[in-house]
Amino acid sequence: MNVSHRFAALASTGVALTMAVTSQVFVLADAATASVAAGKQTQQAVHPLAGAAVSTQSASANKALATKNRIYRTGRLTDVNCSPGALPSGSTSAYKRFLTRVTNCLNKAWGAQFRKARLPFSKPRLRIITRKVNTPCGRWSTGADGYYCSSNRTMYMLITKKQLRQPFPLGIARLMAHEYGHHVQQTSKIWSYYWTARNSAGRSQRLALSRRSELQAECFSGAFMSTLRDGSQFSDQQWDYTVDWFRKNGAKAWPQNDHGRGPTQAAWMTRGYNSGAPGSCNTWAASARSTT
Numbered sequence: 001m002n003v004s005h006r007f008a009a010l011a012s013t014g015v016a017l018t019m020a021v022t023s024q025v026f027v028l029a030d031a032a033t034a035s036v037a038a039g040k041q042t043q044q045a046v047h048p049l050a051g052a053a054v055s056t057q058s059a060s061a062n063k064a065l066a067t068k069n070r071i072y073r074t075g076r077l078t079d080v081n082c083s084p085g086a087l088p089s090g091s092t093s094a095y096k097r098f099l100t101r102v103t104n105c106l107n108k109a110w111g112a113q114f115r116k117a118r119l120p121f122s123k124p125r126l127r128i129i130t131r132k133v134n135t136p137c138g139r140w141s142t143g144a145d146g147y148y149c150s151s152n153r154t155m156y157m158l159i160t161k162k163q164l165r166q167p168f169p170l171g172i173a174r175l176m177a178h179e180y181g182h183h184v185q186q187t188s189k190i191w192s193y194y195w196t197a198r199n200s201a202g203r204s205q206r207l208a209l210s211r212r213s214e215l216q217a218e219c220f221s222g223a224f225m226s227t228l229r230d231g232s233q234f235s236d237q238q239w240d241y242t243v244d245w246f247r248k249n250g251a252k253a254w255p256q257n258d259h260g261r262g263p264t265q266a267a268w269m270t271r272g273y274n275s276g277a278p279g280s281c282n283t284w285a286a287s288a289r290s291t292t
């Protein structure tokens with residue numbers, strides 16, 4: 001989740017070429033820094049579901065929640081005519097408005113998808129912060145710009161001084177859509193399998209499960225971003241730059257391979273973006289090779 005944060009920051013630096021200079025992984029909204037990765041591990045360690053006592057048997061029974069979830073059979077995401085508007089630099093209120101509008105778009109688009117799947121849906125809470133806070137899922141990850149905590153179903157979006165100075169709307173939207181992707185996983189119960197399976201997994205298996213979860217959130221993000229592609233929010237060039245940035249830098253911030261290699265991240269982003277449909281984001285049924 002946190003990788004996406006850095007990306008946003010980078011994106012916010014303005015135009016694609018200038019982004020390369022930025023140290024932040026966030027590119028589009030936020031990429032990921034090492035500190036972010038460390039924070040994320042902390043978060044997962046204290047995840048409430050992770051601590052639940054669940055038998056191995058129920059873990060295997062739950063697997064269909066991830067591999068055959070009804071959300072995969074809902075076709076393309078609805079184009080909700082999302083237009084969060086411009087994001088001028090230096091205005092916290094404009095920044096907050098942008099985050100709120102993107103969240104509203106995500107609520108509409110995914111709400112329709114859950115209706116199609118006949119799955120119960122609830123919106124996440126959005127908490128916009130200007131300094132790091134503790135969450136029920138643990139301490140704020142150092143370096144993270146966004147965070148989803150499933151135990152209170154809250155997306156935390158951090159407005160940093162740097163992003164405020166040079167907001168990159170594409171990157172910020174991409175990050176929010178990634179965090180929202182985790183909310184989709186939580187609400188559709190895909191995460192019921194994930195957190196249960198983690199409980200009985202060894203270290204390398206835990207990393208593999210984390211990659212499937214993160215790559216799916218990134219693919220869900222790409223599917224949402226595709227609904228914005230014909231608007232005035234960003235250009236094809238900016239999108240291509242973003243994907244390329246992740247290909248080269250997406251894994252750099254993480255000390256362990258819990259998000260997938262850069263090319264793998266880029267592949268799932270692109271997959272979601274090209275299809276526009278959550279059905280293309282079934283990382284749980286994908287080969288181990290395509291989720292490395």
Ligand SMILES: [Zn+2]
Pocket residue numbers: 001002003178179182214217
């Ligand atoms: Zn994530």
